[in-house]
Structures are given as C-alpha cells and as structure tokens.
Amino acid sequence: MTDHDHDHDHDHDLSEATAALRVEAIESLLVEAGLVQPERIDALIARYEIEIGPLNGAKVVAKAWTDPDYRQRLLDNGTEAIAELGFGGAQGEKMVVVPNGEGVHNVVVCTLCSCYPWPVLGLPPAWYKSPEYRARVVREPRAVLAEFETELDDEVEIRVWDSSAEIRYLVLPERPVDTDHLSEAELVGLVHRDAMIGVRLAGVVGERANHG
Amino acid sequence: MGELSLAVEGPSAPPRSNGEIAFDAPWQSRVFGLTAALVEADRLSWADFQHALIVRVGAADATGVDDYWGSWSEALGDCCSTAGLVTAEGWQERTEALAARPAGHDHDHADHSHGEHDHVHH
Numbered sequence: 001m002t003d004h005d006h007d008h009d010h011d012h013d014l015s016e017a018t019a020a021l022r023v024e025a026i027e028s029l030l031v032e033a034g035l036v037q038p039e040r041i042d043a044l045i046a047r048y049e050i051e052i053g054p055l056n057g058a059k060v061v062a063k064a065w066t067d068p069d070y071r072q073r074l075l076d077n078g079t080e081a082i083a084e085l086g087f088g089g090a091q092g093e094k095m096v097v098v099p100n101g102e103g104v105h106n107v108v109v110c111t112l113c114s115c116y117p118w119p120v121l122g123l124p125p126a127w128y129k130s131p132e133y134r135a136r137v138v139r140e141p142r143a144v145l146a147e148f149e150t151e152l153d154d155e156v157e158i159r160v161w162d163s164s165a166e167i168r169y170l171v172l173p174e175r176p177v178d179t180d181h182l183s184e185a186e187l188v189g190l191v192h193r194d195a196m197i198g199v200r201l202a203g204v205v206g207e208r209a210n211h212g
Numbered sequence: 213m214g215e216l217s218l219a220v221e222g223p224s225a226p227p228r229s230n231g232e233i234a235f236d237a238p239w240q241s242r243v244f245g246l247t248a249a250l251v252e253a254d255r256l257s258w259a260d261f262q263h264a265l266i267v268r269v270g271a272a273d274a275t276g277v278d279d280y281w282g283s284w285s286e287a288l289g290d291c292c293s294t295a296g297l298v299t300a301e302g303w304q305e306r307t308e309a310l311a312a313r314p315a316g317h318d319h320d321h322a323d324h325s326h327g328e329h330d331h332v333h334h
C-alpha cells in the first residue's frame with residue numbers, strides 16, 4: 001500500500017469522527033424507537049468476532065478431505081452439506097463450493113461490495129473489501145496471487161468466482177501432500193482462511209506481501 | 213455504551229484468531245452489530261441491505277474513496293429510511309445534536325452517565 005493518504009490525516013480524522021457520530025446517532029434513534037436492543041448488538045458483535053470464524057470452514061474442508069461421500073455432497077449442494085456440520089447463515093444465501101485440483105485453481109472475490117461466506121469464514125479481512133483487490137483479482141489474478149506468495153504453474157487455470165448477495169463461494173483447497181497420517185482434527189489446523197478464499201494453498205499461512 | 217473488546221488501533225489492538233482485525237474502530241463493529249441485530253429482529257432483510265450496500269460501495273468506488281464501513285453505515289441509513297424506521301432528516305438532526313455535546317463528554321463514562329448515552333433504558 002502507498003502512504004499517500006498520510007497527507008489527508010486531518011480530513012481523515014474529521015470524517016472518522018463524523019462516521020462514529022452518525023453510527024451513534026442511528027443506534028440511539030433505533031434503540032429509542034424500541035426496534036433494537038443494545039445488548040443484542042453487543043452479543044452479535046461478540047458472536048461474529050469470536051464464535052463464527054474460519055475454523056468452521058476448516059472443519060468443512062478437513063471433513064471433505066477425509067470423507068469422499070461428504071466431499072461429493074459438499075460439491076453437489078454446498079448449503080446442505082455445510083449445514084450438516086451445523087453452520088448456516090442468517091442471510092440465507094446459497095453456498096457453492098469450488099474444488100481446486102486437476103489443473104484448476106479457484107479464487108473468490110466480490111467485485112460489487114464484500115459478499116463473503118460468513119457462516120464458514122467469519123468476517124472478511126480488510127483486503128478482501130478493498131477496491132484494489134476487488135478490481136485486480138479479476139484483471140490479473142496470477143499477479144495478485146503472487147503477492148500472497150502463491151505461485152502457480154503456468155498451465156494451471158485460474159478461475160475467479162464473483163460472489164453476490166445470492167451466492168457465496170468457498171474454495172475447497174487441495175489436501176497438502178504427505179498428510180495421510182494426519183487425522184481429520186489435525187488436518188483442520190492446515191486450513192487457513194486464505195486457502196478457502198483461494199489466495200493461498202492449504203498448509204500455507206502467512207501475511208500478504210506488501211500489505212501492512 | 214457497549215463493552216467492545218477491540219482497541220481502536222496500535223499495539224494494544226488484540227489479535228484475532230484468524231490473524232486479522234476486521235474492524236479498525238469501534239464504530240465499525242457497532243454499525244455491523246446494529247445491522248445484524250435489525251436483521252435478527254426482522255426489521256430489515258439482509259438481501260435489501262446487501263443491495264443498498266452495493267449501491268453505496270459503488271458510489272464510493274466511483275469517487276476513489278476507500279471507506280467501506282462508511283458506505284455500510286450510509287446503506288443502513290438508506291434501508292432504515294426505506295423501511296420507515298428512521299428518516300434521513302432525523303438521522304442528520306441527531307448526529308448534529310450529538311456533535312454539539314460539550315468537549316470531553318466521551319472521556320468520563322466511568323464516572324457518571326449522561327441520559328443521552330444511557331442505552332439501558334428499560
């Protein structure tokens with residue numbers, strides 16, 4: 001990222017203050033009208049921050065790696081197969097699981113805003129929501145993946161899936177080699193969030209290059 | 213005020229289990245939680261909100277502004293206005309009223325509670 005926006009610190013602080021006031025204002029109006037309770041807001045924030053996260057998706061992936069029948073069900077109907085493990089969204093969107101392998105690598109984006117498979121991945125990381133990622137991963141996916149230190153062979157086809165309010169995609173990464181001795185529970189630890197978005201391979205954990 | 217577990221920024225910001233903090237400031241998580249609570253209470257539909265968010269994010273993109281949570285906040289306002297929950301004018305008036313509070317109003321929550329901050333009003 002560049003640091004050009006340091007020139008605008010003052011404006012930025014002002015707009016931050018205004019943004020915070022606007023949120024406080026709309027909350028206070030909705031609370032006073034009896035439409036929402038602050039305790040529920042607290043609880044939902046905590047739920048998304050703590051309870052719902054990429055561990056859910058990792059369990060789905062590890063089960064698919066170890067149970068061929070489950071894998072098939074997952075690819076046939078992602079929403080139902082994910083619900084088998086108890087994960088589902090209040091949003092009611094359809095979940096589609098796209099498998100890596102056989103010369104294909106999948107990566108997920110939401111070019112319009114930030115649609116994301118929350119029930120299995122939790123809250124989206126900041127970079128997923130950035131205009132830069134949303135535009136560039138479509139235009140030059142191989143270059144974007146390289147910035148995540150994901151180098152694919154030239155003959156591997158990269159498919160970019162554009163999420164929408166109706167359909168959320170989850171990448172089923174390939175099981176790392178030499179992991180036959182690992183249990184399903186142990187495999188869960190190899191499935192990082194980024195592998196399920198498709199910007200990294202499973203078993204690889206790291207920070208995005210050039211991203212603070 | 214709600215007890216948010218996230219520090220605003222800097223070294224005291226707690227790490228997340230997946231390695232990234234989703235929110236840069238408490239108001240961002242607040243507006244997220246507020247939206248989720250309205251959906252849970254059937255006051256808004258996620259689909260309607262998503263469509264409003266797409267419009268707001270698209271408008272921000274067009275101006276080159278990267279203000280995701282600001283777009284979220286405005287999209288929520290759009291939905292609340294459409295649903296008749298909060299008017300745009302009412303929102304603006306309340307924002308200005310909160311802005312007019314004396315300086316330092318938000319540095320003494322532990323000492324005493326102002327009526328306008330008292331969210332536990334049952």
